Amino acid sequence: MSGHNKWSKIKNKKGSEDAKKGKIFTKHARNITVAAREGGLDPEYNASLKTAIEMAKADNMPNDNIDRAIKKASGEAGGDNFERIIYEGYGPGGVAFIVDCLTDNKNRTAPDVRHIFDKFGGNLGTDGSVMFLFEKKGEIVVNGEGKDFDEFMMDALEAGASDVDDIEEGYFQVLTEVNDFNDTVEKLREMGYKIEKANVSYLANDIEVDPSHHEKLFKLIDALEDNDDIQEVYYNWASPSEE
DSSP, X not given: OBOBOOHHXXXXXXXXXXXXXXXXXXXXXXXXXXXXXXXXXXGGXXXXXXXXXXXXXXXXXXXXXXXXXXXXXXXXXXXXXXXXXXXXXXXXXXXXEEEEEEESXXXXXXHHHHHHHHHTTOEEOOTTTTGGGEEEEEEEEEEOTTOOHHHHHXXXXXXXXXXXXXXXXXXXXXXXXXXXXXXXXXXHHHTTOEEEEEEEXXXXXXXXXXXXXXXXXXXHHHHHXXXXXXXXXXXXXXXXXXX
């Protein structure tokens, strides 16, 4: 089951993000602010905020930026009122997309997302048009370097995992039910594992499409991921980079 950029694609991007650091930090800041507003300002008592901060630090976001994002949640630094909006659509070849946004102006975001789909041969759908193809799950990517997979699997299941996969040398993927997500993240941390990525994701069974659609699909995904308002892009395409 998939439905999003595989960890290898995300990881390989990390070494060449200088030109995009501003966009990355903007997305992390929004994620931190929303997590703090929803669960409180203390990361020790807010697992979602703690994970958001760790993900930001993994991308070398300065502590000052992180602190400002938390203060926005308290109202100390003014701050915009971000809301989460989910868009659904189809790309070339019938690939289903879910686009997860945090925006302070949906009147800007909606036409931007629609324009990106139109530009690269897709179309924005209505609510529920593709959601039935996806399943909402907690997804955790763990740095398991030096760990035996069978040993890790036992630890992950004890922590509350519903499924475990060896996705790449040194990295394991853990899936959980949404209600178990935060507890599983915390238990894995307590066991000494380094969390590389953790969020609630939309996962689907992959489909293959004719290679004639590949170029536009890659461009569509890149354009969506490059938009400041878009936090995550999920899709059910078995792209060549994921094989």
